[in-house]
Amino acid sequence: MLDWSHVQNxxxxxxxxxLALRDAGIRGVFAHGWPLVEGHSWMFDSERGHxxxxxxxxxxxxxxxxxxxxxxxxxxxxxxxRREVWLQDLRLARELDIRSTIHMGAYARNAPVRAIAQxxxxxxxxxxxTFVHCCFCxxxxxxxxxxxxxxxxxxxxxxxxxxxIGDIPFDRLLAAGIRPSLSGDTETKCAxxxxxxxxxxxxxxxxxxxxxxSKAANAPPTxxxxxxxxxxxxxxxxxxxxxxxxxxLTPGKQADLILVRQDDLNLTPVSDAVGAIVxxxxxxxxxxxxxAGRAVKRNGRMLHIDVDALRxxxxxxxxxxxxxx
Numbered sequence: 001m002l003d004w005s006h007v008q009n010x011x012x013x014x015x016x017x018x019l020a021l022r023d024a025g026i027r028g029v030f031a032h033g034w035p036l037v038e039g040h041s042w043m044f045d046s047e048r049g050h051x052x053x054x055x056x057x058x059x060x061x062x063x064x065x066x067x068x069x070x071x072x073x074x075x076x077x078x079x080x081x082r083r084e085v086w087l088q089d090l091r092l093a094r095e096l097d098i099r100s101t102i103h104m105g106a107y108a109r110n111a112p113v114r115a116i117a118q119x120x121x122x123x124x125x126x127x128x129x130t131f132v133h134c135c136f137c138x139x140x141x142x143x144x145x146x147x148x149x150x151x152x153x154x155x156x157x158x159x160x161x162x163x164x165i166g167d168i169p170f171d172r173l174l175a176a177g178i179r180p181s182l183s184g185d186t187e188t189k190c191a192x193x194x195x196x197x198x199x200x201x202x203x204x205x206x207x208x209x210x211x212x213x214s215k216a217a218n219a220p221p222t223x224x225x226x227x228x229x230x231x232x233x234x235x236x237x238x239x240x241x242x243x244x245x246x247x248x249l250t251p252g253k254q255a256d257l258i259l260v261r262q263d264d265l266n267l268t269p270v271s272d273a274v275g276a277i278v279x280x281x282x283x284x285x286x287x288x289x290x291x292a293g294r295a296v297k298r299n300g301r302m303l304h305i306d307v308d309a310l311r312x313x314x315x316x317x318x319x320x321x322x323x324x325x
Contacts, residue, residue: 001026002183002240004074004101004132006033011053018061021069025296025304027256029240031101032057033074046081050089058096068292070098072240077102078115083122090124099241101130101153105137106165116141125150130239132183133159134173135166139216142169142176151239152178155185157200162189170205171219179227181235198232198278225278232278255293260285261300 005017014032021028032054034042042048050073062071073093077086093100104115116137119125127149134142134152145152152173159168173180182201184192191197205223208214237247246256260277262270264285270276289297296303 002029002031002072002101002236004031004033004183004185006074007036008033008051008053009035009037011056014053014057018057018069023305025068025291025294027068027242027246027291029070029072029099029242030057030062031072031074034076043076043080046076046085048081049085050075050092054092054096058098062098065097070240070242071096072098073100075100075102077104078118079104079110079113083118087122087124094128099128099130101132101239104131104134105141105169106133106135106162108136108164108166111136114138114141116144120144120148127151128241130181132185133165134169135159137169139172139176142172142178146176146178150178151235152180153183153236153239154180154201155183155190155197156204157196158185158190160190160200160204167213168204168208170201171208171214172216174220174223175216175218179235180231181239182232183236193283194232195277195281195283198228201231202228202278225272225274228278229274255290257288257290258286259288259290261287 003017003021005014008014018030021030032051034048034051036042054071054073058071062069073089073096075086075089075093080086081089090100105111114137116125116131116134117140120141125144125148129148130151130153131137131145132153132155134145134154144150154168154170154173156168156170159165170180182194182197184190184194184197202223202225209219209221234243234247237243237245245254247253249257260267260281262268262273262276266282267276267280267285286297287300288295
């Protein structure tokens with residue numbers, strides 16, 4: 001799971017977010033972003049470089065890449081920052097030897113920026129980059145991504161709910177040879193679980209292609225359920241630089257496992273495991289979870305987290321926030 005964490009208002013915010021991931025026992029990537037106290041100055045023609053606190057985080061929490069939590073930069077790119085700024089941000093990420101994930105082509109205002117083409121012309125596209133959305137990016141720009149090994153992530157459920165974000169470029173990415181990963185994006189307007197993302201991805205693609213909306217000549221006319229399962233697993237591992245460790249059940253990789261009960265009423269009887277997972281399963285069907293071989297959930301119950309206490313803290317936080325509104 002990559003945490004696109006762009007509410008880095010103070011160093012304490014970053015510390016708390018990292019410790020929360022650590023307490024969860026999850027394999028995760030903490031993608032350090034920018035403050036949102038003055039959002040406009042960070043996201044529109046910004047002259048402000050990426051917060052230098054990322055250097056402290058690299059040395060304090062992420063000095064080794066051989067651990068459950070790793071570091072990335074949640075970058076801004078040409079759509080949000082001035083050329084000298086986004087170039088310096090990218091140089092910083094590469095100096096720290098971490099990946100960068102950048103939102104691209106969301107909403108029509110970003111189409112004329114041609115951010116991917118700008119990065120291509122600057123010679124900085126590379127396989128350490130992941131671009132999210134890409135709705136208004138040109139076909140030639142997607143080709144530039146493919147040539148440079150840039151990965152893509154589609155938050156299909158969120159993109160369907162985000163009015164004006166643009167047509168999901170699922171078909172155009174596949175036509176360019178890019179197999180996208182799936183993501184939840186913003187949980188205030190879409191689900192955060194991968195079952196929902198896979199189900200929406202499959203439904204959207206079949207509807208889009210079946211309705212004759214695609215203008216991508218080389219786009220596959222349909223996708224299989226196994227394709228979608230790969231988008232939700234190994235494609236995500238590749239996009240986070242972790243495919244050598246996880247994303248598939250392969251000898252030599254670490255044992256990150258999700259076990260789904262097949263005798264729950266919404267699934268039983270299972271005749272096609274892939275179809276059942278992609279089209280019918282939900283988080284409530286998850287019986288057990290192992291992270292690097294360590295059980296964190298078994299028999300439907302979390303093992304190392306006091307869920308009742310966590311729920312109580314969430315309600316306390318909600319009352320605090322609503323009380324201040």
